[in-house]
Amino acid sequence: MKERRVTNRGAPAAPAAAAASRRRKKPAFDPSGGFFSGVRIGAVAAFAIFVLTAITLVVLLSALYPRETPRSITPVALPKIMDLPQFQGEHKERLYWGTYRPHLYLGIRSRTPKSLLAGLMWLGIKDGYYALRHTCEDSDGLKRYGWVRHDGISYGRQVILDQNMNITTFFSKSWNDGSGYGGDWSVRVNLHHSRFWFFLKKTKSSLYFYIAEEEGSQIRISRNDASGLAASGHRHDIGHWQIHISAENNTFFHYAGFRTGNMHNITQLVQNSLIVQERKLQLPDTYEKSSNIVVFQVLGRNHLQLDVTFLAGVDEKKFSVQSRLDRLSGIRLDETLRVQEQIFDKRFENAYKLDNEELSSFGATNAVEIGKAALSNLLGGISYFYGQSLISIPSKEQKHHRESFWKYWPAALYSAVPCRSFFPRGFLWDEGFHQIIISRWDRNLTYDIVGHWLDLLNVDGWIPREQILGEEARVRVPDEYILQHTDNANPPTLFLPLHGLKAYIALASLESGKENNAERAFLEKSFPRLQAWFGWFNRTQAGTFPGTYYWHGRSITDKELNAKSLSSGLDDYPRASHPSADERHVDLRCWMALAAKSMVMIAKIIGAPHEVRKNWHSMARSNDLLFQKYEAMSQVLSDFDVLNQVSLHYDRKRGRYYDYGNHTEKVKLEWDNFFDPRTGQVQQVLRRVVSGRPKLQLVPQFGYVSLFPFIVKLIPADSQILEAHLNLIQSEKLLWTSFGLRSLATTSSIYNRRNTEHDAPYWRGPVWINMNYLVLSSLHYYSQEPGPYKDAAASVYKQLRANLISNVARRYNEMGYIFEQYDHTKEGEGKGARPFTGWSSLILLIMAEQYQR
Ligand SMILES: *[C@@H]1O[C@H](CO)[C@@H](O)[C@H](O)[C@H]1NC(C)=O
Ligand SMILES: *[C@@H]1O[C@H](CO)[C@@H](O)[C@H](O)[C@H]1NC(C)=O
Ligand SMILES: *[C@@H]1O[C@H](CO)[C@@H](O)[C@H](O)[C@H]1NC(C)=O
Ligand SMILES: *[C@@H]1O[C@H](CO)[C@@H](O)[C@H](O)[C@H]1NC(C)=O
Ligand SMILES: *[C@@H]1O[C@H](CO)[C@@H](O)[C@H](O)[C@H]1NC(C)=O
Ligand SMILES: *[C@@H]1O[C@H](CO)[C@@H](O)[C@H](O)[C@H]1NC(C)=O
Numbered sequence: 001m002k003e004r005r006v007t008n009r010g011a012p013a014a015p016a017a018a019a020a021s022r023r024r025k026k027p028a029f030d031p032s033g034g035f036f037s038g039v040r041i042g043a044v045a046a047f048a049i050f051v052l053t054a055i056t057l058v059v060l061l062s063a064l065y066p067r068e069t070p071r072s073i074t075p076v077a078l079p080k081i082m083d084l085p086q087f088q089g090e091h092k093e094r095l096y097w098g099t100y101r102p103h104l105y106l107g108i109r110s111r112t113p114k115s116l117l118a119g120l121m122w123l124g125i126k127d128g129y130y131a132l133r134h135t136c137e138d139s140d141g142l143k144r145y146g147w148v149r150h151d152g153i154s155y156g157r158q159v160i161l162d163q164n165m166n167i168t169t170f171f172s173k174s175w176n177d178g179s180g181y182g183g184d185w186s187v188r189v190n191l192h193h194s195r196f197w198f199f200l201k202k203t204k205s206s207l208y209f210y211i212a213e214e215e216g217s218q219i220r221i222s223r224n225d226a227s228g229l230a231a232s233g234h235r236h237d238i239g240h241w242q243i244h245i246s247a248e249n250n251t252f253f254h255y256a257g258f259r260t261g262n263m264h265n266i267t268q269l270v271q272n273s274l275i276v277q278e279r280k281l282q283l284p285d286t287y288e289k290s291s292n293i294v295v296f297q298v299l300g301r302n303h304l305q306l307d308v309t310f311l312a313g314v315d316e317k318k319f320s321v322q323s324r325l326d327r328l329s330g331i332r333l334d335e336t337l338r339v340q341e342q343i344f345d346k347r348f349e350n351a352y353k354l355d356n357e358e359l360s361s362f363g364a365t366n367a368v369e370i371g372k373a374a375l376s377n378l379l380g381g382i383s384y385f386y387g388q389s390l391i392s393i394p395s396k397e398q399k400h401h402r403e404s405f406w407k408y409w410p411a412a413l414y415s416a417v418p419c420r421s422f423f424p425r426g427f428l429w430d431e432g433f434h435q436i437i438i439s440r441w442d443r444n445l446t447y448d449i450v451g452h453w454l455d456l457l458n459v460d461g462w463i464p465r466e467q468i469l470g471e472e473a474r475v476r477v478p479d480e481y482i483l484q485h486t487d488n489a490n491p492p493t494l495f496l497p498l499h500g501l502k503a504y505i506a507l508a509s510l511e512s513g514k515e516n517n518a519e520r521a522f523l524e525k526s527f528p529r530l531q532a533w534f535g536w537f538n539r540t541q542a543g544t545f546p547g548t549y550y551w552h553g554r555s556i557t558d559k560e561l562n563a564k565s566l567s568s569g570l571d572d573y574p575r576a577s578h579p580s581a582d583e584r585h586v587d588l589r590c591w592m593a594l595a596a597k598s599m600v601m602i603a604k605i606i607g608a609p610h611e612v613r614k615n616w617h618s619m620a621r622s623n624d625l626l627f628q629k630y631e632a633m634s635q636v637l638s639d640f641d642v643l644n645q646v647s648l649h650y651d652r653k654r655g656r657y658y659d660y661g662n663h664t665e666k667v668k669l670e671w672d673n674f675f676d677p678r679t680g681q682v683q684q685v686l687r688r689v690v691s692g693r694p695k696l697q698l699v700p701q702f703g704y705v706s707l708f709p710f711i712v713k714l715i716p717a718d719s720q721i722l723e724a725h726l727n728l729i730q731s732e733k734l735l736w737t738s739f740g741l742r743s744l745a746t747t748s749s750i751y752n753r754r755n756t757e758h759d760a761p762y763w764r765g766p767v768w769i770n771m772n773y774l775v776l777s778s779l780h781y782y783s784q785e786p787g788p789y790k791d792a793a794a795s796v797y798k799q800l801r802a803n804l805i806s807n808v809a810r811r812y813n814e815m816g817y818i819f820e821q822y823d824h825t826k827e828g829e830g831k832g833a834r835p836f837t838g839w840s841s842l843i844l845l846i847m848a849e850q851y852q853r
Helices: 014-025 041-064 089-094 195-199 266-273 321-328 330-352 356-361 367-379 428-438 443-454 495-500 502-512 518-540 586-607 616-638 704-711 720-730 769-784 790-815 839-848
Strands: 107-110 116-126 129-133 144-150 155-162 165-174 184-193 205-213 229-235 239-247 252-258 275-277 280-282 293-300 303-312 382-387 390-393 404-407 411-416 659-663 667-676 681-690 695-699
Touching: 116 165, 116 184, 116 266, 129 266, 144 330, 144 367, 155 330, 155 367, 165 330, 184 205, 184 321, 184 330, 205 229, 205 266, 205 280, 205 303, 229 293, 239 293, 252 266, 266 293, 280 293, 293 303, 303 321, 321 330, 330 367, 330 839, 356 367, 367 428, 367 790, 367 839, 411 428, 411 443, 428 443, 428 495, 428 769, 428 839, 443 495, 443 518, 495 518, 495 586, 518 586, 586 616, 586 704, 704 720, 704 769, 720 769, 720 790, 769 790, 769 839, 790 839
Parallel strands: none
Antiparallel strands: 107 116, 116 129, 116 205, 144 155, 155 165, 165 184, 184 303, 205 293, 229 239, 239 303, 252 293, 275 280, 382 411, 390 404, 659 695, 667 681
């Protein structure tokens, strides 16, 4: 793992930034000026002392009150959603422990800013050398890893295939007599070396398990006794705790204790401490004074089984440790795991009712297992972070033109990560897709996660789109992506799960007639925050023409073929060749339509029925007004005739929806020689060359963005435009492949083009599962709406669904992973990050035919 410093080219390190601002605040005073001449020496000395004192004071004061705080790092003045009673008490305790360090092959922590951390390591081989496996790294080259069962709270089973090793990890949480706050948990690790290695009798298997205290307090260690007691300590929240480790069959232990404040490079810490004894690597059996990390090594033969038991609230006078342990390890644990697995399987079956026979008919062998793995690794990827985002303040707000950064307020995030190896942190636009899946498994998890995100709103209604909180998260991020920009949006996908919840919530509150319904309380508390969020988009991303929007922040450069819009989520998807304030993006307009519609839906739920609690009366009334505002917007943005106005987005001739802007098709990248004064050599770079004159027009790049009016179901079921879209979707010249819809039509000028020498096409061809899911949702909708194209929609739906399922399943069976994208040319191979069980896990809902309503 490479260590990265927090600073980067664009951003000075924190101390430098602070120093710069201090200089700014100093009064102008030039000691070398002509001021001193003719003044007596005593007066000069007195004056000098006065000035020095003044300077010292100013420096001290500016250290205490550094800079005027920019608006953008101020939280919005609204009550926090996470303060709602339903997130306290039992709920909070149930979620206290979890596998919330998914960037590790197995990592456990609690949902508290400074936690006890636990993790598993083993010895593998990398580039011909022994190396500790710990953080999920694609370069480790594992044939497979991922949770194949995980319920998000109390049970998980993971399978890891590493060269000749086959490792299974279980996580099981339980509440028993005597358990302290948050309950107890057990980890079981099974390791098998393959038959080949079995014959080489010398092989030893080695597993490492550590526990670390972020708060820094001491972890005591005890030589392995009969009960397997390994370590213990005390925390204010859970009381006395103990970790017991037991392993079967000729295993023996080594240990090491360290004292450190660094939790982001535990791998190196352990690796550096290993010593060679009898040609084996082992821990040194040393313990630094007041160690706050202890590591245990278990050595065994070809088969190794390790049980780690964590007991919270240990009090021998009340409950015997031995009886608690017996329940949580050994054969009793066998039984518990078996039961928990059965409960998961039953719940999965009820929730998704997968038709294995049908799925096999698409050539998707193993479909049910793949569905379980998709869901489980998404749930097992739920993470808890605590820390401060680094926010770039645009030069507008700065007196000087250099970029500098500020820290957002310290905050917690509970979030499902897109990918445990490449993207183990929170991403705003991914999260909406994750929650479509998670809300169908456990809505309380969705409320908790969405609540955390909405609590990150600043006073302007902005949410940083990539959340890099804490050191462990930061070391995984390339420098250039660390700073968050306050003018960058990101699709408001959280409205997707919120919109989908309407059926449950409306039904639940209407049926029960209960006003105090927790789900409704969640929406009530969220509503003002969603308003602020909506308002931010409506204000900052608006186009010049009323009712139009565009992703702000694109800037023209000759280094890229087409200026990226990372904020749209579709990074390199081609937009107008010459960014300008005249452009309008059809995807953002449709996101706004969806958001407005969802706001209306939420206002309806929390505004009715009217015979409510005392202070509800005024609320319901003010909601009426709000309601009207969103209703009006929703109507305009969903109005089909408005959408089809001349040259807004609709290309009458081709029957397609496009972006609009200052555009020419005549752009290409060409090699250019340039003289580099640093090296004194002539080098070649790719530069964009524009050979046409850009003019305001519809941007003829057909792809996912063009499908948005179809995706948000703005097209009436009886419109010929719907028929035209069904044909567009099916055209192999455009988007159709046997593996799903590709992101950009082969006929588009930028199809499959690189954006720079180093940027391979990303949203310019590959098949993405999240967009295919949204298209399927619409096809499914139109296949059920009465109208002349019902049957046509049904037939496209069936074929697209079969293609997606068969390819994702085939690649999973071959490669062991679900991928970020699938190739649109070479036989649909998996590409990009893996395991990508963020939105690609939507394949489960595609199998189950559960769609976005
Ligand atoms: C979700 O939370 C509600 C309210 O806090 C609780 O009554 C319900 O049992 C929870 N549901 C699940 C599935 O945990
Ligand atoms: C891993 O080992 C277990 C236990 O022997 C076995 O049941 C399982 O099939 C193995 N998995 C693979 C992929 O080798
Ligand atoms: C871990 O990182 C810290 C700070 O970045 C550094 O001082 C320390 O030496 C590192 N430890 C190891 C074992 O690499
Ligand atoms: C321990 O050894 C026994 C006898 O050789 C064997 O049956 C059992 O599977 C071993 N246990 C593990 C976990 O490998
Ligand atoms: C969105 O912006 C438009 C134009 O400024 C305004 O008329 C409309 O009321 C705004 N909508 C909401 C819900 O704030
Ligand atoms: C389009 O871009 C070109 C090149 O930057 C510029 O000269 C022209 O004024 C722009 N046209 C409009 C209508 O903005």
